[in-house]
Amino acid sequence: MTGVDEIRRIAGEIPDPELPALTIADLGIIREVRIDAAGAVEVDITPTYSGCPALEVIRDEVERCVRDQGYSHVAVRVVLSPAWTTDWMTEAGRHKLQEYGIAPPRARGADMRLLQLSVVCPTCGSAHTSEVAHFGATQCQAVRTCADCRETFPHFKEH
Amino acid sequence: MTIVVADAAAVYTMRLADDCLVLSHRLAQWSSLAPTLEDDIALTNIALDLLGQARAMYARTAELDGTGRSEDDYVFLRDEREFVNCLLVEQENGDFAMTIVRQLLCSTFQLAQWQALESSTDEQVAAIASKAVKESTYHRDHATDWTLRLGDGTDESHGRMEAALTALCPYTTELFEVDDVTRDVGARGIAPDPAILGLEWEAYIDTVLRTATLQRPESTWTPTGGRRGLHTEPFGYMVAEMQHLHRSHPGLAW
Numbered sequence: 001m002t003g004v005d006e007i008r009r010i011a012g013e014i015p016d017p018e019l020p021a022l023t024i025a026d027l028g029i030i031r032e033v034r035i036d037a038a039g040a041v042e043v044d045i046t047p048t049y050s051g052c053p054a055l056e057v058i059r060d061e062v063e064r065c066v067r068d069q070g071y072s073h074v075a076v077r078v079v080l081s082p083a084w085t086t087d088w089m090t091e092a093g094r095h096k097l098q099e100y101g102i103a104p105p106r107a108r109g110a111d112m113r114l115l116q117l118s119v120v121c122p123t124c125g126s127a128h129t130s131e132v133a134h135f136g137a138t139q140c141q142a143v144r145t146c147a148d149c150r151e152t153f154p155h156f157k158e159h
Numbered sequence: 160m161t162i163v164v165a166d167a168a169a170v171y172t173m174r175l176a177d178d179c180l181v182l183s184h185r186l187a188q189w190s191s192l193a194p195t196l197e198d199d200i201a202l203t204n205i206a207l208d209l210l211g212q213a214r215a216m217y218a219r220t221a222e223l224d225g226t227g228r229s230e231d232d233y234v235f236l237r238d239e240r241e242f243v244n245c246l247l248v249e250q251e252n253g254d255f256a257m258t259i260v261r262q263l264l265c266s267t268f269q270l271a272q273w274q275a276l277e278s279s280t281d282e283q284v285a286a287i288a289s290k291a292v293k294e295s296t297y298h299r300d301h302a303t304d305w306t307l308r309l310g311d312g313t314d315e316s317h318g319r320m321e322a323a324l325t326a327l328c329p330y331t332t333e334l335f336e337v338d339d340v341t342r343d344v345g346a347r348g349i350a351p352d353p354a355i356l357g358l359e360w361e362a363y364i365d366t367v368l369r370t371a372t373l374q375r376p377e378s379t380w381t382p383t384g385g386r387r388g389l390h391t392e393p394f395g396y397m398v399a400e401m402q403h404l405h406r407s408h409p410g411l412a413w
Contacts, residue, residue, distance in 0.1 A: 050290050051211025080215065081286030083293065133197035134297060135204040143197070159293055 007066055008033045011043060014061045017054040018138050021100040024058055028088025031079060040073035041066050046084045048159070049139040086140075086159050098122050103129075103144065103155040119155050121146035131155075167343035169224035170243065171350055172284065173233070174340075174386060175272075176216035177244035180234060181394075182265055183209035184401055185252055194255050201301055202258070208294040215287045222283070235405035239398045240388040247330040249385070249394040256309055256319035260327050262302035263367065268334050270295040271359045275351035284349065303367050310371025317372065324368075325376050332381035334360070340386070 011033070012025025024030055024045070031044040043062055047055045059076045066074045086105035094104035101123070106116045118127040126148035133143040134157075141154040186206035193199035217230045248265060252258045273295050276288035309316040335357035344350040368374055384390070405411060 047211070047290070049208060049211060050215060050287075050294060051207040051209070053207075079286075081282075081289050083286075083290040133201065134301060135197070135201035137200075139204055139207060 004033045004035055007035075007041065007043070007069060007071075010069065011062050011065050014058065014065060017057045019097075019100070019102075021096050022093050024062075026090050026093030026096060028084065028090065028093075029058065030062075035071075038073070039071065041071045041075070043074070043076045044079045045076060046079050048084050052139060084159075086156065089156075097156055101153060102141065103153060105156045105158045108158065114158065119144055121149060121151065122153055123151045124149035129153075166223055166225075167340045168281065168347070168349055169220050170340045171344045172216050172220045172223060174243045174245075176213045176220055176233070177242050178248050178265075178269070179209040179213035179216065181242070181244045181397070182248040182261075183207075183213060184397060185248065185250075185261075186258075188252055189258065198255075205262075205298050205301065208291075208298070212287065212291045212294070215290075216284075219281075219283045219287065231405065235402045239390060239395050242390065242394075242398070243386050243388060245330070245333050246382055246385040246391055247327065247334065249390060249397065250327060250330065251393045253323065253326075254319060256316065257323040257326065259302055259305045259309060260320060260323035262298065263306050263364065264327060264331055266295055266298035266302050267360050267363050268331075268356070270299050271356050271363075272351065275356065279350065280348035306367055306373070307371045310368070310373040320371070320373055324373060325378075328376055329378045329380045329382055331360075333383045333385060336383060336386065338386065 008025075008030060012023055012030055014024050016022045016024055016027055016029075019027075027048065029045050029048070031046050032042075033044075034042045036042075043066065045055075045058060045062060055078065059078065062076050063074050087108055089105060097104040103119045103122050106114045106119065109115050119129050120127055121129050121144075124146060126146050128147035129144045130147070131142055132145050132152065136143045136154050140156055140159065142157045143152060144155045145152045183206045186202045186209070189199065189202040191199065193202055214230050217228075217233045220233070221228050247261065250257075250261060252261075270292065273288045273291040277285055277292060279285040279288065306320070310320045311317070335353040337353055341350065341353055345352055365375060382391070
């Protein structure tokens with residue numbers, strides 16, 4: 001038997017079905033883990049977008065993963081509020097996205113203002129990029145193009 | 160399967176869910192047919208957001224009406240007359256201008272509605288709204304961009320936008336209708352006053368249309384009935400197609 005932190009760590013390592021380079025902990029999808037006196041586990045997860053088709057896979061995976069730790073009573077709850085935001089993505093997650101060829105969401109300050117004006121091209125590092133389409137391969141991505149290296153690349157849009 | 164629901168809140172959340180579902184289904188019909196690849200992806204992405212919002216609202220409806228119905232029961236096992244979506248969302252896709260005008264009229268309404276519902280006294284509705292606000296903002300931006308481009312575009316695109324506005328604007332009166340259900344949920348703080356939503360909606364739509372060198376046509380014809388299950392002709396065909404697989408193979412799962 002393991003504790004709350006251990007469950008959080010192990011379940012957090014589950015890869016996102018649509019962006020397997022990232023774990024669900026990187027994305028900030030696991031909100032809370034609780035174990036009651038009788039040993040029943042409750043895990044709160046939150047969807048990135050309302051219709052995200054990955055959510056059901058994630059829910060089943062989290063449940064399976066906690067059961068594998070020796071817990072027989074496991075409930076995975078989907079909580080909608082507070083609504084998920086890209087501000088919950090970890091630094092490690094942003095770095096992995098960049099490596100994967102997807103420009104990460106820009107960080108925001110306490111006043112919600114973006115701390116960086118342009119989205120940087122993940123291929124050449126240029127800041128001369130512009131949006132081609134606001135909707136991309138998944139709900140969380142937009143499509144941009146780079147004026148310097150001419151590559152078209154996905155951007156995980158701030159949400 | 161006809162179920163009479165006593166709680167106005169359940170009828171209200173079902174209206175929200177049906178609006179999202181039907182508009183989602185219409186947009187999904189553009190899959191592989193949109194004028195550009197980017198818009199094929201945009202319209203189906205918007206459809207997916209709306210489907211997610213619909214699912215969450217059906218789940219809340221099932222708790223409120225106490226029937227324990229599943230999302231599939233609501234979508235696949237109700238007859239046409241049991242759907243309580245507004246008439247605007249069920250109108251056919253037509254040409255791209257028609258779809259964009261329908262998107263502008265609908266997404267502006269939905270965004271204003273979700274913003275107001277963020278402070279609903281029903282906590283679950285407020286939670287769903289807080290997610291949906293972000294998504295509907297993208298939907299309205301998308302429709303606004305295209306309205307400006309097509310309205311202030313060529314004679315052809317301008318003419319098509321005018322024709323779409325003439326065809327669809329009459330259906331917008333129904334969005335702000337007051338009846339026993341809206342009065343009940345309004346009094347309980349679950350839902351906003353339709354009249355206030357109407358003012359916000361008008362202000363935004365008229366500003367965008369003016370910038371796009373278009374205007375909202377005056378109409379004395381104000382069709383209604385969707386909230387009571389009385390739909391326009393194209394809707395029956397849409398429901399038949401949507402339900403065919405599930406009805407032919409009961410209990411079918413992915």
